[in-house]
Amino acid sequence: MRGSMKRKKSRGGGRGPEPLMRVEDRTLRIRVPEELDHHSAALICAQADELVKTRDIREIVFDFSGTVFCDSSGIGMLMGRYKIMQALGGQVRAVQVRDRVERILLLSGVMKVIPVERMQGGKEE
Amino acid sequence: MKNEMRLEFDSISANEAFARVTVAAFMTQMNPSMEEVADVKTAVSEAVTNAIIHGYGGEVHKILIAGEIDGEWLRLEVRDQGVGIPDVEKAMEPLYTTRPELDRSGMGFLFMEAFMDEVKVESEPGKGTAVIMKKRIRQQEE
Numbered sequence: 001m002r003g004s005m006k007r008k009k010s011r012g013g014g015r016g017p018e019p020l021m022r023v024e025d026r027t028l029r030i031r032v033p034e035e036l037d038h039h040s041a042a043l044i045c046a047q048a049d050e051l052v053k054t055r056d057i058r059e060i061v062f063d064f065s066g067t068v069f070c071d072s073s074g075i076g077m078l079m080g081r082y083k084i085m086q087a088l089g090g091q092v093r094a095v096q097v098r099d100r101v102e103r104i105l106l107l108s109g110v111m112k113v114i115p116v117e118r119m120q121g122g123k124e125e
Numbered sequence: 126m127k128n129e130m131r132l133e134f135d136s137i138s139a140n141e142a143f144a145r146v147t148v149a150a151f152m153t154q155m156n157p158s159m160e161e162v163a164d165v166k167t168a169v170s171e172a173v174t175n176a177i178i179h180g181y182g183g184e185v186h187k188i189l190i191a192g193e194i195d196g197e198w199l200r201l202e203v204r205d206q207g208v209g210i211p212d213v214e215k216a217m218e219p220l221y222t223t224r225p226e227l228d229r230s231g232m233g234f235l236f237m238e239a240f241m242d243e244v245k246v247e248s249e250p251g252k253g254t255a256v257i258m259k260k261r262i263r264q265q266e267e
Binding site: 005035037038039041045069070071074075076077079080100104107108 | 138139141142153160163166167170171176177178227228229230231233235236239
């Protein structure tokens with residue numbers, strides 16, 4: 001496992017495969033990587049769960065604007081965080097979701113419990 | 126057109142992306158649509174992830190992908206020599222997972238079946254598992 005837990009602040013143009021996490025009040029914003037699979041989901045879950053514990057988070061917002069690939073591990077990630085937030089009386093949202101990812105979310109049924117916002121402006125690609 | 130390839134790699138999660146991107150590159154000669162490529166990448170990712178998590182339980186061993194293009198059909202076989210699946214039918218049920226503690230959604234086979242035309246699983250406890258998937262690629266006109 002690589003990646004540091006301390007990347008709370010967005011450092012200008014912080015590129016790279018690591019997900020970027022930002023805490024504002026009790027909201028955790030997670031920039032989901034370009035490809036969300038078992039490998040990247042495991043990294044996100046470990047970091048997010050640590051922040052939820054230490055920063056008293058009540059809302060997790062997954063920003064999918066940069067995500068073009070997602071498989072069932074992404075669904076597991078969302079459902080797992082949903083269960084954690086539900087136990088804390090919080091919520092989970094997915095925003096800026098592109099067509100392909102939306103198809104996966106639809107197929108999984110996860111949209112029945114987690115609010116999903118499509119990418120705005122139709123700027124696919 | 127007939128073409129075959131074999132790909133062998135370690136069962137570490139970083140190789141999930143490697144496997145699906147390599148298979149995507151192999152199928153480009155079939156002139157697939159973007160959607161067909163995305164479908165195959167998702168299915169490969171699911172099968173390889175299953176081999177890593179369930180087949181080998183996190184231990185590092187080899188995963189083999191055999192790919193075959195035969196006309197408009199793409200055939201992929203993802204094989205591990207891990208623990209095997211005692212009840213394949215049960216394992217393929219949507220939402221069924223043996224590892225809920227690992228945030229598994231139980232939707233891996235559901236996605237493979239949704240995105241491929243045919244999915245077959247051959248498994249023997251103690252010997253390993255092979256997932257054989259086929260998809261018809263409707264070749265795009267240039």
